[in-house]
Amino acid sequence: MTSPLPDKAADTTAEQPWPVRVLSLKISDYVDRMSQLWVEGQVVQFNPRGGTAFLTLRDPDVDMSLSVSVPMNAVNAMPIPLAQGARVVLQAKPTFWTKRGTLQLEARQIRPVGIGDLLARVEILKRTLAAEGVFDAERKRPIPFLPRRVGLVTGRNSAAEKDVVENARRRWPAVVFEIREVAVQGSSAVTEVVAALRELDALPTVDVIVIARGGGALEELLPFSNEAMIRAVAEARTPVISAIGHDVDQPLLDLGADWRASTPTDAGKKVVPDAARERSTVDGARDRLRRALVRRVESERSGLRALVSRPVMADPVALVRARRQEV
Template sequence: MVSSSLRYPNTALSVGGLTHYIQSLLEDDEQLQQVWVTGEVSSVNPHRSGLFLTLQDPDEQAAINAVVWNSQLDRLAVMPVRGEQVIVLGQIKVYPARGSYQLTIWQVLPAGEGLRSLRHRQLRNRLEAEGLFDPDRKRPLPPHPRVVAVVTSPQAAAWGDIQRTLSHRYSGLRVLLSPAMVQGELAPSSIAQAIRRVEQDGRADVLILSRGGGAAEDLDCFNDERVVRAVAECSIPVITGIGHQRDESLADLAADLCAHTPTAAAEAVVPILDDLVEEHQQRCLALYRVAAERVEQEQRHVARLRDRLSRLRLDRQVHQRIQVVASLRQRLIRSTQQRLQQTQQHTLYLRQTLQTLDPALVLRRGYAVVRQEDGAIARSAGTLRPGDRLTITLAQGELVAEVKSIP
């Protein structure tokens, strides 16, 4: 409820009235109708109506928007270049519809290298000398990550773009957000801490460092040494997707891969799942075709062998071989029988010879064997002497005799 003692002022201004009042103060001021301003060009954006730029004072942390209309571009002494220190001549103009003011530039003069650009160049040279931007340090991104970590602001459009892109390309992928400030004085330490949180968590296979587009001064945090070192020292591959700027930030140079937009970074991290399925199906079809061709080749080979077998008439050859084996068998049987008969006859002959030579048979026919005392057979009477004792072996029994005389 509104207190009854509160009185509405009779002099309250409308928004339009206040804006017009501010416009008259600025545009009617003689000093602001033609003013020389020195500053560093922090951003330059060509447009169909003119050249829009931002002048910055790094020491005072101040900036002003400016424009050079197309009709004035050909009259400039030098074209404004990002990072250069310039002196401009212009007029302050107020735009009531936007409630803003900017400097309309008529002339641009060179004033040397800007302090911000100089500091950026010196930092880049120092980090480059340390090897933080060396291509040999770049690591390939995992082809099929299971967990993707994203370092960005939860309120940034970049976070939504990355989520949509990853979900569309690779459904079921786990995405972790490590929130960070991505603009302002506190952004560098916030980004470095967010990267370290991802490392300590240990689940992510790849990290996306991202924010949407913006003016160059809005992206200064990605040129901060703390952020660059955090990116370079990260134990997992890092891909950056920072804005739509043509110039790469130092964080881009230190990252394993640089994409120019958050969406492009998400596209580089994962393949399209549908494409993988289609590739797998194509490989299956190719494998099936190769297998079918191999089977067809082997079938043709078997057919050729069958044809060769039919021409060789193996049944006839086998029959001939059987006949040869049967003939050899008969020859072997006959040869064995002949050899057996010969052996039997020879055995009979030997038996008869042995019987003829058998001493027992001789003795049975009335013969006797006479042995001397030393056991030697007496074959001649001339070897005997009277008185020699002899042993006479008969067919049955033995006799002992003494030689009485030898005629």
């Protein structure tokens, strides 16, 4: 006679395990008891099929995602077309598919997250980080005068990379770069930039790191106001220069970095000294030193001539002759 299965997971043993079907059904039962909820994320895959759309909803801060199914009539009711990379909030019910052993969300409603909402959240984050002292001037690390190696985190084949590298080499031709090309917009931007930053920060020969990206729409620059990225910059051992967009763009990375460059071109000029100017400074110092040395030698020579020109120096025995008569 077959012994009954344990009622609780804690009661299972190697001799009395649960079959896969029992575990799957219990997980399904637990998930079914969960209520509907609203969840926010970023759409990284969007695949409409007939009356249903299947999408992958990813957390914008960490590498976690969930599969979602949503009726096409809910998608079509959105005020703007749904596209990959969009930030959305949706009402959904978690479900567990026992045959595949997968968890997904069945959405009822889906709404875009507006720019105004995103900017409001950025402002709240700004105040929170400022209250923690993340932006304090006292924690800013000085940019080295002449780094052994410059770390650069930038987009793949980007104009920003060209601007930083060319302007730096124009000023100091021998500068050496350690470049990491990553996504600088979209769903993977935060994780890729943070991973590249940490990789460069671990290299002992990298003395400064530049995070650079050209200009773009406000929503394209939002990854550089992400909390995970700002905290990673604050925790870095190596000084970090922020070079995002144009002078008018001010993501939170500008506040969290050790120095803000108004553009990638500006970063290229800041990261190394101007060789011509430094050479001119050295030449000027050498010239001033030479002139000061000439003046000192001439002064000592004049003093020596004055000393030699004294009568006692012209005829050293004259004083002796004058005193000989007295003796």
